[in-house]
Structures are given as C-alpha cells and as structure tokens.
Amino acid sequence: MTTETKQETAVEDIKRSSNYLRGEIGRELDNDVAKVSNESEQILKFHGIYAQDNRDVRRERAVKGEELDYIFMIRIAIPGGRLTTDQWLALDGAATDVADGTIRLTTRQAVQFHGVLKDGLRPLARTLDAHLMTSFGACGDVVRNVVSCPELQGNEADERLREISRHLTRSFRAATEAHWEIFVNGDKAVSREEVTERPFYGETYLPRKFKIAVAHPNENCVDVLAQDVGLIPGVHPVVGEGFNLVVGGGLGRAYANPDTFARLADPMTFVTYDEVEEVIAAVLVTYRELGDRTDRKRARMKYVVADMGYEQFRKEIEVRLGRELREPAALPTHFDADDHLGWRTRHDGTHQVGVRVSAGRVRDDDTQLRSALRLIAQRHPVTFYLTPQQDIVISAIPDAARESVEEILRTHGVRPDAELGNVERTALACPALPTCGQALAEAERRLPELVGNIEGALASRQLGRRALQLRMTGCPNGCARPAVAEVGIVGRTKSTYDVYVGGGPRGDRLATLYREKVPFDEIAVVLGPLFDRWEAEGDEEESFGDFMTRVGVQ
Numbered sequence: 089m090t091t092e093t094k095q096e097t098a099v100e101d102i103k104r105s106s107n108y109l110r111g112e113i114g115r116e117l118d119n120d121v122a123k124v125s126n127e128s129e130q131i132l133k134f135h136g137i138y139a140q141d142n143r144d145v146r147r148e149r150a151v152k153g154e155e156l157d158y159i160f161m162i163r164i165a166i167p168g169g170r171l172t173t174d175q176w177l178a179l180d181g182a183a184t185d186v187a188d189g190t191i192r193l194t195t196r197q198a199v200q201f202h203g204v205l206k207d208g209l210r211p212l213a214r215t216l217d218a219h220l221m222t223s224f225g226a227c228g229d230v231v232r233n234v235v236s237c238p239e240l241q242g243n244e245a246d247e248r249l250r251e252i253s254r255h256l257t258r259s260f261r262a263a264t265e266a267h268w269e270i271f272v273n274g275d276k277a278v279s280r281e282e283v284t285e286r287p288f289y290g291e292t293y294l295p296r297k298f299k300i301a302v303a304h305p306n307e308n309c310v311d312v313l314a315q316d317v318g319l320i321p322g323v324h325p326v327v328g329e330g331f332n333l334v335v336g337g338g339l340g341r342a343y344a345n346p347d348t349f350a351r352l353a354d355p356m357t358f359v360t361y362d363e364v365e366e367v368i369a370a371v372l373v374t375y376r377e378l379g380d381r382t383d384r385k386r387a388r389m390k391y392v393v394a395d396m397g398y399e400q401f402r403k404e405i406e407v408r409l410g411r412e413l414r415e416p417a418a419l420p421t422h423f424d425a426d427d428h429l430g431w432r433t434r435h436d437g438t439h440q441v442g443v444r445v446s447a448g449r450v451r452d453d454d455t456q457l458r459s460a461l462r463l464i465a466q467r468h469p470v471t472f473y474l475t476p477q478q479d480i481v482i483s484a485i486p487d488a489a490r491e492s493v494e495e496i497l498r499t500h501g502v503r504p505d506a507e508l509g510n511v512e513r514t515a516l517a518c519p520a521l522p523t524c525g526q527a528l529a530e531a532e533r534r535l536p537e538l539v540g541n542i543e544g545a546l547a548s549r550q551l552g553r554r555a556l557q558l559r560m561t562g563c564p565n566g567c568a569r570p571a572v573a574e575v576g577i578v579g580r581t582k583s584t585y586d587v588y589v590g591g592g593p594r595g596d597r598l599a600t601l602y603r604e605k606v607p608f609d610e611i612a613v614v615l616g617p618l619f620d621r622w623e624a625e626g627d628e629e630e631s632f633g634d635f636m637t638r639v640g641v642q
Contacts, residue, residue: 094382094383095382096381096382097381097382097383097384099130099384100292100381102127102130102131103130103131103229103291103292103293104291104292106127106131107266108264108266108285108291109131109134109135109228109262109264109266109267110131110264110266110269110270111127111128111131112125112127112128113128113131113132113135113270114269114270116128117206117209117210117270121206122155122158122205122206123139123156123158123206124139124206132160133227133228134224134225134227134228134229134230134262134293135223135224135227135228135266135267135270135271136162136163136164136165136222136223136224136225136226136227136228137160137161137162137163137209137223137227138160138161138162138163138227138525139158139160140158140159140160140161140523140524140525141156141157141158141159141525142156142157142159142203142522142523143521143522143523143525143527144521144522145157158205158206159202159203159204159205159523160204160205160206160208160209161200161201161202161204161523161524162187162200162201162204162209162212162223163194163198163199163200163223163226163227164179164198164199164200164201164216164221164222164223164226165198165221165222165223165224165225165226165232165233165257166197166198166199166221166233166474167197167233167234167236167253167254167256167257168197168234168235168236168238168240168241168252168253168254168302168473169197169198169235169236169238169473169474169475169476170241170253170254170471170472170473171471171472171473171474172471172472173465173466173468173469173470173471173472174219175219175220175221175472176461176462176465176472177462177465177466178215178216178218178219178221179191179199179221180458180461180462180465181215182201182212182215182216183201183458185208185211185212185215186201186204186205186208186211186212187201187202187203187204187208187212188201188202188203189451190202190449190450190451190458191449191450191451191458192448192449192450192519193445193448193449193450193474193475193478193479193480194448194474194478194567195448195476195477195478195516195567195568195569196232196233196235196299196476197233197235197236197473197474197475197476198226198233198474199474200519202519202523203523209271210271210272210273213267213271213272214271214272214273217268217271217272222267223267224261224262224267225257225261225262227297228293228297229293229294229295229296229297229298230260230261230262230289230293230294230297230298231256231257231260231261231294231298231299231300231372232297232298232299232300233257234252234253234254234256234257234260234300234301234302235253235299235300235301235302235310235315235476236252236253236301236302236310237302237303237304237307237309237310237426237476238309238428238473238475238481238483239304239307239426239428240252240302240304240321241253241473242434242435242436242440242483248361249302249321252302252319253302255365256300256302256364256365256368259365260286260288260300260368260369260372262285262286262289262293263284263285263286263289264285287373288369288372288373288376289376290376292381293376294372294375294376294379295375295376295379295380295381295384295387295388296379296384296387296388296389297388298316298317298372298375298389299315299316299317299338300315300316300317300318300319300368301314301315301317301318301319301476302318302319302321302331303318303319303320303321304321304426305320305321305322305420306420306422306423307423307424307425307426308423308424308425308593308594308595308596309425309426309427309428309475309476309477310476311425311476311569311572311595312334312337312353312595313334313337313352313353313572313595313596314337314338314339314352314353314569314571314572314595315334315337315338315353316335316336316337316338316353316371316375316388316389316390317333317334317335317353317368317371318333318334318335318337318353319331319332319333319334319364320332320334320419320420322358322417322418322420323417324358324360324414324417325417326414327358327360327414328360329360329361330358330359330360330361330363330364331358331359331361331364332355332357332358332416332417332419333355333356333357333358333359333364333367333368333416334353334354334355334356334416335353335354335356335371335389335393335401336351336353336354336389336390336392336393336394336398336401337351337352337353337390338350338351338388338389338390339351339566339569339570339571339572340388340564340565340566341564341565341566341571342385342564343564343580344385345383345385345386347386348385348386348391349394350566350571350572350598351390351393351394351598352572352596352597352598354393354398355416355419356398356402356405356413356416357402357413357414357415357416358414358415358416358417366409367405367409367413370405370408370409371389371405373408374392374401374404374405374408375389375392378392378396378404379392380392423594423595423596424593424594425477425514425593425594425595427442427475427477427479427513427514428442428473428475428477428479428481429442429443429444429479429505429508429513430442430504430505430506434483434484437487438483438484438485438486438487439485439486439487439490440481440482440483440484440485441481441482441485441493441494441497442475442479442480442481442482442505443457443461443479443480443481443482443497443502444479444503444505444508444512444513445457445478445479445480446512446535446536447478447515447516447517447531447532447535447536448478448479448516448517448532449532450480454501455500455501455502455503456500456501456502457500457502459500460496460497460500460502461480461482463496463500464482464493464496464497467489467492467496468485468486468489468492468493469484469486470482470483470484470485470489470493471483471484477514477516478516509539509543510543510546510552510553510554510555510556511539511542511543511546511555511556511558512539512543513555514555514557514558514593515535515538515539515558515559515560516558516559516560516568516569516573517531517532517535517559517560517561517568518531518532518560518561518562518567518568519531519532519562520532520533520561520562520563520579521533521562524562524563526562526563526565527562527563527579528562528563528579528580528581528582529562529563529579529580529581529582529583529584529585529608530562530579530608531560531561531562531568531579534560534608535560538558538560538577538608538611538612539558541609541611541612542556542558542575542611542612542615544612545612545613545615545616545619546619549619549620549623550623551619551622551623554631554632555631556574556575556632557573557574557575557591557592557593557631557632557633558573558574558575558577559573559575559576559577560576560577560578560585561576561577561578561579562579563578563579564578564579564586566578570588570599571588571591571598571599572591572592572595572597572598572599573588573591573599573633574589574590574591574592574593574599574631574632574633574636575587575588575589575599575615575632576588576589576591576599577611580604580605581605583607583608584605584606584607584608585605585606585607585608585611586601586603586604586605586606587601587602587603587604587606587611587614587615588600588601588602589602589615589618589632589633589636589641590633590636590637590641591633592631592633592634592637593631593633597633597637599633600636600641602614602618602641618632618636619632621635621639622635622636625639
C-alpha cells in the first residue's frame with residue numbers, strides 16, 4: 089500500500105525561488121502599474137506589506153469596467169510597543185504624506201498605515217529606517233513583532249525585562265538584506281553585516297507566522313496563552329529568575345476547514361534568561377521541520393502540537409535542543425488583564441496616562457486625538473507605549489509637565505478613562521472592511537454601534553456598572569482575539585456574525601459558540617437572555633465570562 093504524498097502549496101515555491109525574499113519586487117516597484125504580481129504579493133508580506141484594494145468601491149468600479157482601487161497596508165513592527173517622541177512624530181508625518189491620514193494601532197503593539205499607493209512604499213520605508221523602525225518581519229512566515237506588557241518596560245523595571253522584546257525581535261528577525269536593498273537602496277541607519285539566513289528559517293522560512301508574547305508576572309494584557317510561544321516571568325526554586333515558557337497557542341480558524349480550531353498554549357518548561365533564546369530557537373527548528381507546508385489553513389504550530397500531542401512535541405524539541413527540558417514552575421493564580429488606562433505615578437516620580445483609542449484608530453474626528461498626541465510629542469520628552477488593547481500609554485511625564493499634558497488632552501476632546509463605558513473601555517476590533525481582503529463582515533466601523541447596543545442592554549438590566557469584555561472581528565482569523573473574550577463577535581457572512589461567550593480577562597479559557605449567523609442588529613437581543621441570568625443568578629463580583637462558564641452555555 090502506498091501513502092499519498094501531498095504537494096506543497098504554491099507559496100512554498102514562491103518563497104524558495106525568491107532569492108531570500110527579493111523576487112521581482114524591486115523591478116515591479118519601478119514600473120507605473122498600480123498593483124504587483126501574485127508572487128510579489130506573497131513576498132511583500134515578509135516586508136510588512138499587504139496588497140489590498142478599496143472594497144467600498146470594488147463593485148462600482150467593476151460595473152464601470154475600471155481597474156480596482158489598488159492600495160497597500162504597511163505594518164511597522166514596534167517591539168514591546170515602545171516609541172520615542174521622534175519616532176511618533178515620524179509616524180504622524182507619514183500618515184499625512186503617504187497614507188490615509190490615520191495611524192492604526194494593532195493588538196500586537198504594531199502600527200499600520202492604510203491606503204498607501206505603490207509609489208509611497210519606498211519613501212515610507214526610508215522614513216522608518218531613518219528613525220530606526222522597520223516594517224520588515226511585521227508580516228510573513230517569520231517571528232512577528234514580539235509583544236510585551238507595557239508595565240515591564242518602565243524605568244523601574246528589571247533591565248532584562250525592559251529589553252526582552254527588543255532582544256528577541258533582533259534575535260529572530262530574518263537575516264536577509266533584501267528589505268534594505270529593495271526599499272532603502274542600501275542606505276543603512278545603523279551598521280548591518282551581510283550574513284546568510286538564519287538556520288531556523290532557511291530558504292523557505294517557517295510554514296506560517298509565529299507569535300511571541302511576554303506577560304507581566306501578575307497580569308495578562310498580552311493574552312500569553314494565545315501565542316505560539318509565551319513567556320511568563322517568574323522564579324524557579326532551583327535555577328532562580330527566568331520564564332515559564334508556554335507553547336502551541338493560536339486563535340485563528342477557517343470556516344471552510346472544520347479541522348481548524350482555536351487552542352491555548354501548554355506550559356512546557358522553565359527557562360533562565362541565558363536559556364530563553366536557545367530554547368525558542370529549538371522550538372522554531374521543530375516547527376520548521378514538522379509544520380504542514382501543504383495546507384496553509386493548518387500550517388500553524390498549534391496544529392503540530394495538537395496532532396502529535398504535547399508530550400511528543402516536547403520530546404521533539406528536546407532532540408533538537410540536545411538536552412532535556414526542566415519542568416515548568418507554577419503559573420500565576422491571579423492573572424486578570426490590566427487595561428493600562430488613566431493616570432498613574434511611577435516609582436521614579438514621573439507620571440503616565442493611558443489613553444483609550446477606539447478600535448486602535450488614531451485620527452482627528454469627533455476627538456482630535458492625533459493632534460493631541462502630536463502636540464504632546466512636540467512639547468514634552470515622553471515615551472509612548474502601544475498596548476495590546478490597541479490603546480496608547482504616554483509615559484515618563486515629568487511632574488512639571490503633567491498639567492500641560494492634561495490640558496492638551498482635555499482641549500482636544502480626549503475623554504478621561506473615568507468617562508468611558510464599561511464595555512467601551514476594553515472593546516477591540518480588527519480593521520476588516522473596506523481594506524482587509526479576508527474580511528467577511530464589518531468590524532472596526534461598526535464597533536461603536538455594537539458597544540452602544542450592548543451597554544444599553546446592560547444598563548436596562550441594572551448591569552451598567554459591570555465590566556464586559558467585547559471583541560469583534562470581520563472573519564474567524566481572530567486578529568482581535570475574540571476566541572478568548574467574554575463576548576466574541578466573529579463575521580460569518582456579509583451581514584451576520586457568530587456569537588461566542590465565556591472567555592475572560594485572564595485569557596485562560598476559550599469562549600464557546602453560542603449562536604451562529606446572527607444579524608448585526610440582533611446581537612444585543614440574542615445576548616439578552618444571558619444578561620438576564622447574569623443579573624438574577626450571578627454573584628455580585630462575578631464576571632460575565634466566569635458566570636457563563638459556571639452555569640454553562642445553552
């Protein structure tokens with residue numbers, strides 16, 4: 089009997105023949121065609137660039153026989169979400185010069201620009217490089233932007249924790265010089281050596297994307313169990329300080345493939361600071377060798393772990409590492425997520441303020457948030473931190489500047505955290521329509537309306553003062569992490585959504601499917617009976633997710 093050998097996907101051939109992510113991108117950027125070839129679309133992702141079109145006008149242009157409105161999305165990797173004022177001002181300027189006038193903050197502490205035309209890609213890359221930023225590695229089949237809790241990075245933090253996200257980003261960024269050759273014409277803002285590609289990447293890189301997050305030891309704003317690799321700082325009784333390392337998490341699914349699913353990571357080992365890079369490299373090699381390259385819907389590392397079983401996966405890592413892994417230490421027991429909003433005084437006497445950014449979109453509209461942040465960056469030597477909740481923390485504010493920062497925010501209409509609704513405060517959404525090619529339904533543009541509907545439903549039941557975690561996405565890829573939310577709303581068709589309930593702010597359990605294909609206007613109504621039970625049967629301090637887990641979803 090013969091065993092059928094599956095064929096690798098076309099993307100694998102494109103990567104293999106790209107000459108380490110060069111392909112024909114340089115030539116295609118030089119022509120006057122608005123779009124790029126399919127092959128270049130795939131390789132551009134490694135450079136942090138997605139080819140898109142404006143779907144709001146797609147039908148209209150097609151009827152007229154016109155070419156689609158081709159645009160690009162550029163994602164900038166910001167390790168740990170930390171930015172200087174000069175970097176923020178560079179991003180603000182680029183939003184006007186080459187993008188749609190907005191700055192989009194992501195749940196992975198990155199920055200996205202939307203509506204960029206092809207001839208703006210190189211100028212943007214050069215601006216980023218001049219300010220020691222890059223879009224390279226923000227997308228593609230590589231280690232993505234390393235996420236880290238903002239509270240790990242203050243002046244009072246351990247130096248190793250403060251720099252861990254940047255250290256891991258440097259260690260696992262692809263070594264090819266393709267990005268600087270193509271986009272920056274070889275001009276280098278800092279010294280870079282010509283090197284061969286890293287052994288855990290090779291010529292075809294990873295089967296799919298790979299995500300790393302570093303949690304705070306006492307709170308989980310990064311959703312550390314939803315990562316391919318998560319690091320939780322702690323102290324081992326024998327080897328001392330280091331990290332509990334968890335593996336195999338991921339939240340994306342595909343409607344067309346019932347063999348896809350969300351999965352939380354397993355605790356695998358405890359590593360010291362000196363061991364962390366070596367162990368993650370062994371995980372990457374294992375994934376590179378065993379990951380599925382025949383079906384991109386099942387190519388994430390979580391499926392390798394699920395298919396072979398955690399114990400066997402752990403043994404595979406030990407083989408490649410060349411030694412046994414020690415057992416993990418006990419995980420934290422109190423792990424609720426901090427939203428990092430509002431004013432706080434830091435240990436060194438300076439201040440910080442966390443500012444809510446609705447769906448992560450920094451713009452000037454009803455509030456002049458973009459102008460406020462620009463003015464603060466121009467006047468005060470602060471540090472900005474992007475958070476995994478798509479918000480921004482203005483940190484290192486001198487005592488003498490606090491009043492000025494408060495005044496700027498107030499006069500620009502930026503609402504303080506005390507005025508935010510309890511659902512609005514932490515609600516997340518992905519960009520979805522009109523730019524994302526994967527979106528089946530709206531998300532970001534309808535999030536405010538959905539928040540209002542659900543807050544109204546809670547207020548009518550005397551639940552208005554209770555917090556509720558809401559996350560909304562336009563498709564099941566899960567960029568806003570609805571699979572671990574108390575209420576997760578996932579686009580199913582152009583006008584309907586699947587409703588999940590029962591996750592929670594600790595990020596330690598998956599939400600359960602409650603109703604399928606619910607029209608947008610009926611979402612709050614469908615949740616109504618659950619809110620009735622929460623009001624009547626829930627304990628006073630019991631969160632909605634905890635309550636639904638206790639009584640069961642029916």
